[in-house]
Amino acid sequence: MDKAMRFLIIDDEPDFAEFVGDALDALGYEADICTDATDIGSVYSSKHALILLDLFMPGLDGIEVLRFLHDNNSHVSLIFMSGKDASVLYSAKELATEWKFPVLGTLQKPFSIGELDAVLSHFKPPQTDSARAAAQDFTAEDIDTAIREEQFTLAYQPQIRLSDHSVCGVEALIRWVRPDKGFTSPGDFIPFAEQHGLIDGINYLVARTAIEQLGRWNRDGHRFTVSINLSPASIADLDLPEKLTALTRHNGVDTSDVIVEVTETAVMSDAGRYMDILTRLRMKGFGLAIDDFGTGYSSLQQLVRLPFTELKIDQTFISHICEDSECETIATMATELAHRLGLTVVAEGVEDQASMDLIKAIGCDELQGFHCARPMPPDQLQTWLAESGFGTRHGSA
CATH class of the missing domain: 3.20.20.450 (EAL domain)
Structure with a gap:
């Protein structure tokens, strides 16, 4: 992956966010961690090619984060994470798809590095305008x-x-x-x-x-x-x-x-x-x-x-x-x-x-x-x- 390109983990549980960060590092990816979703406006930038997003968070939940991204014309790739109702994961995926976000998949907590790697296999780095033209x-x-x-x-x-x-x-x-x-x-x-x-x-x-x-x-x-x-x-x-x-x-x-x-x-x-x-x-x-x-x-x-x-x-x-x-x-x-x-x-x-x-x-x-x-x-x-x-x-x- 392009060294200038990073992933962003948004999860209010510091220990789990760190686990995901370590797993990504072991798989050869670089990532930033955000444990307070209300900071999304200052943390997220164009350098982030993929967001791993927890849905159930205090302050600002995953759907509100998704709305923020949509309102700011982002089409970043997404992976949804949740330890609760699997049907909510599916609904979040459907909403993101409706808003034209590339959704790699959903992960039910707790998940293994192997499960994360399987979802990441669908990731395609975004193309620049010149790359698309070429x-x-x-x-x-x-x-x-x-x-x-x-x-x-x-x-x-x-x-x-x-x-x-x-x-x-x-x-x-x-x-x-x-x-x-x-x-x-x-x-x-x-x-x-x-x-x-x-x-x-x-x-x-x-x-x-x-x-x-x-x-x-x-x-x-x-x-x-x-x-x-x-x-x-x-x-x-x-x-x-x-x-x-x-x-x-x-x-x-x-x-x-x-x-x-x-x-x-x-x-x-x-x-x-x-x-x-x-x-x-x-x-x-x-x-x-x-x-x-x-x-x-x-x-x-x-x-x-x-x-x-x-x-x-x-x-x-x-x-x-x-x-x-x-x-x-x-x-x-x-x-x-x-x-x-x-x-x-x-x-x-x-x-x-x-x-x-x-x-x-x-x-x-x-x-x-x-x-x-x-x-x-x-x-x-x-x-x-x-x-x-x-x-x-x-x-x-």
């Missing part, structure tokens, strides 16, 4: 060229049906490996493409490539679904149902084997705007998945009004489901709600056998995650299908 080393012309020259490719992550451990689908994930610069993250180029009016070209390329590949898999005797993620800008395209239908007909693919994924946050922000297109997609037989469920603020009324067929529980909850009772509760309630609405439930981000066993116990229908398979190009997926032991439906589309 990281974004592409232009609108570069993206336009990438679309025309088909530099964008797709990797496919298998989805496993829990009832029989068969491959029931794949999710198509976009990749950009530039000839001169190597891998560029979708988190960088997708927002840029949306801002510069280039996202429609990317979305059509994704849809065409995924549906063409699905047609090839069908002809090889495999029958499963392919899920494609589309930008909210494309979901607002009135011609989208016709465009996707034309692609399925050209490639001999059933519309029912193509699932369009839309994020909860995007759709629920203006459900009426998308109702036309989403309803017509369903009328033409396409599946509709609400993605990242649990990260937004869904209205139950909107969930009923929009014709979804699938609900994907966000990996934020699944990755901690075995050790966090709140995450398990949310996943369980989401599963029960979805089943009552006639939706298939997919758990995202399953990374170990214990998580797989638990999501099956609470009633999830399908899973995807590194525990079963990472995203892979089509040729590797073909090999994986033959060697993994997971079966697929057979027969022509």
